[in-house]
Amino acid sequence: xxxxxxxxxxxxxxxxxxxxxxxxxxxxxxxxxxxxxxxxxxxxxxxxxxxxxxxxxxxxxxxxxxxxxxxxxxxxxxxxxx
Amino acid sequence: xxxxxxxxxxxxxxxxxxxxxxxxxxxxxxxxxxxxxxxxxxxxxxxxxxxxxxxxxxxxxxxxxxxxxxxxxxxxxxxxxxxxxxxxxxxxxxxxxxxxxxxxxxxxxxxxxxxxxxxxxxxxxxxxxxxxxxxxxxxxxxxxxxxxxxxxxxxxxxxxxxxxxxxxxxxxxxxxxxxxxxxxxxxxxxxxxxxxxxxxxxxxxxxxxxxxxxxxxxxxxxxxxxxxxxxxxxxxxxxxxxxxxxxxxxxxxxxxxxxxxxxxxxxxxxxxxxxxxxxxxxxxxxxxxxxxxxxxxxxxxxxxxxxxxxxxxxxxxxxxxxxxxxxxxxxxxxxxxxxxxxxxxxxxxxxxxxx
Numbered sequence: 001x002x003x004x005x006x007x008x009x010x011x012x013x014x015x016x017x018x019x020x021x022x023x024x025x026x027x028x029x030x031x032x033x034x035x036x037x038x039x040x041x042x043x044x045x046x047x048x049x050x051x052x053x054x055x056x057x058x059x060x061x062x063x064x065x066x067x068x069x070x071x072x073x074x075x076x077x078x079x080x081x082x
Numbered sequence: 083x084x085x086x087x088x089x090x091x092x093x094x095x096x097x098x099x100x101x102x103x104x105x106x107x108x109x110x111x112x113x114x115x116x117x118x119x120x121x122x123x124x125x126x127x128x129x130x131x132x133x134x135x136x137x138x139x140x141x142x143x144x145x146x147x148x149x150x151x152x153x154x155x156x157x158x159x160x161x162x163x164x165x166x167x168x169x170x171x172x173x174x175x176x177x178x179x180x181x182x183x184x185x186x187x188x189x190x191x192x193x194x195x196x197x198x199x200x201x202x203x204x205x206x207x208x209x210x211x212x213x214x215x216x217x218x219x220x221x222x223x224x225x226x227x228x229x230x231x232x233x234x235x236x237x238x239x240x241x242x243x244x245x246x247x248x249x250x251x252x253x254x255x256x257x258x259x260x261x262x263x264x265x266x267x268x269x270x271x272x273x274x275x276x277x278x279x280x281x282x283x284x285x286x287x288x289x290x291x292x293x294x295x296x297x298x299x300x301x302x303x304x305x306x307x308x309x310x311x312x313x314x315x316x317x318x319x320x321x322x323x324x325x326x327x328x329x330x331x332x333x334x335x336x337x338x339x340x341x342x343x344x345x346x347x348x349x350x351x352x353x354x355x356x357x358x359x360x361x362x363x364x365x366x367x368x369x370x371x372x373x374x375x376x377x378x379x380x381x382x383x384x385x386x387x388x389x390x391x392x393x394x395x396x397x398x399x400x401x402x403x404x405x406x407x408x409x410x411x412x413x414x415x416x417x418x419x420x421x422x423x424x425x426x427x428x429x430x431x432x433x434x435x436x437x
């Protein structure tokens with residue numbers, strides 16, 4: 001029930017916004033996230049924008065996990081029997 | 083996340099050698115389903131167990147709520163609007179699907195605002211929306227009431243069974259019936275409430291938790307992160323879903339919830355009545371509160387004697403340990419809600435578990 005879909009805001013119509021994902025367009029309520037603008041990436045749950053996606057954080061997280069993998073890989077090699 | 087990196091992290095998880103056995107609980111029903119669906123559960127290293135928690139709103143809704151909804155609908159001959167997940171859930175004596183087959187006017191909606199529109203389009207009929215859900219859904223239900231008020235729609239009301247998740251997690255820790263080393267914390271509940279409200283798990287009970295999302299990459303990194311916290315004995319709540327979850331959550335949504343609802347106690351299937359774990363409509367909006375608007379006396383609550391959904395939701399058993407699972411209880415003929423909801427642990431095991 002807490003499923004939410006990442007979508008992109010394409011335009012505004014009155015009190016609603018139009019969002020798209022994979023070619024599907026839908027009308028969304030954005031009362032919970034009033035400072036939206038066109039091209040914002042958002043999370044939509046039951047027809048409501050519940051949050052804006054922070055793409056900077058996405059890049060940072062990916063970078064952190066890349067480093068994590070490199071460290072763990074080195075550790076693994078170090079622990080391998082010679 | 084980059085596909086190659088996800089593959090590498092999946093290998094890391096699969097080959098991880100644990101220092102000791104670990105038992106982690108996923109609180110959220112959407113996580114329950116996604117762990118199976120993505121195959122991430124199959125990557126768990128030896129010694130790591132996943133316990134399903136009370137995070138499926140449909141599953142934790144007690145029979146009494148559906149009994150009341152059906153009684154109101156019968157007594158007042160009104161339109162019931164509901165999310166699709168609720169339609170096949172057994173009540174004490176019936177279900178919405180059975181009632182619909184016998185002529186009750188039940189409409190499945192995608193959004194609470196669809197129920198407001200239904201009321202607008204049917205001015206001669208009363209429309210009651212069955213408001214079931216956690217913090218993720220509560221603001222949209224509050225907005226539906228505000229929208230009805232704004233448009234002067236008087237034939238719309240909401241039957242609230244909205245629940246707040248942190249008190250249920252705290253109740254499980256306090257009950258101490260099952261050993262839980264750490265928690266995978268719901269991503270979209272946290273989008274609304276933020277990371278901070280989960281700090282009590284670490285500060286008060288000395289257990290770590292990780293907030294994560296729902297893609298395979300999120301599940302893998304969430305579990306790796308939780309294993310690391312447990313093995314380093316770091317008692318903290320880490321946010322691995324920062325793309326969506328902020329420290330204080332969505333403050334606009336929080337204000338909307340506070341405007342329409344008061345916090346109250348609520349009954350959870352299997353857990354019982356928990357103070358501060360529910361939402362009731364404020365007095366100011368009582369004309370939109372179906373419970374006040376349509377007084378009704380439902381029949382005494384009856385539980386199916388063999389159904390162990392309650393034990394399952396407390397993490398005491400896994401679905402195959404229930405004697406009804408995959409025998410009497412199947413998705414086509416569900417005895418308990420955990421088999422009905424797509425996010426219920428029984429439904430997930432039925433679909434994906436290797437027998």
